Amino acid sequence: MFVHEKGWSLNTLLTPTNAAQLSQCLWQIKRLALENIPNLAHLKKDIPECPEVDPIAVHKTEQYPLPAMHEDESSIDGTIRVYERILKNLGITNADLRAHAGLTKPVVHEHSQTLHI
Numbered sequence: 001m002f003v004h005e006k007g008w009s010l011n012t013l014l015t016p017t018n019a020a021q022l023s024q025c026l027w028q029i030k031r032l033a034l035e036n037i038p039n040l041a042h043l044k045k046d047i048p049e050c051p052e053v054d055p056i057a058v059h060k061t062e063q064y065p066l067p068a069m070h071e072d073e074s075s076i077d078g079t080i081r082v083y084e085r086i087l088k089n090l091g092i093t094n095a096d097l098r099a100h101a102g103l104t105k106p107v108v109h110e111h112s113q114t115l116h117i
Contacts, residue, residue: 064090 014022030047034040066089072078087097 066090 027047034044034047066086069082069085071082071085073082087093
């Protein structure tokens with residue numbers, strides 16, 4: 001094991017997070033070596049399953065298909081029309097937006113194209 005002249009070693013430099021990351025990286029290197037070097041194939045049974053890093057929780061992404069829109073989104077007015085049409089197609093009202101964001105002012109005025117945040 002490597003020990004520096006001042007008494008610290010690689011083990012003393014690693015935080016728990018770094019140690020876990022190093023372990024996972026070493027696992028990957030071992031797995032790659034075993035899969036690509038034929039002479040090491042007999043060692044595959046000695047390598048455990050891949051350690052979990054940061055598992056992503058299973059969730060369902062909701063999709064809302066929208067109709068095609070022939071709007072010029074390069075202008076502010078066109079972008080606002082697209083935004084308003086998306087909200088209308090999804091059935092989202094200004095009251096819904098205010099409740100979701102905790103706002104008291106209107107987010108989009110009903111009959112103007114002024115966006116207020």
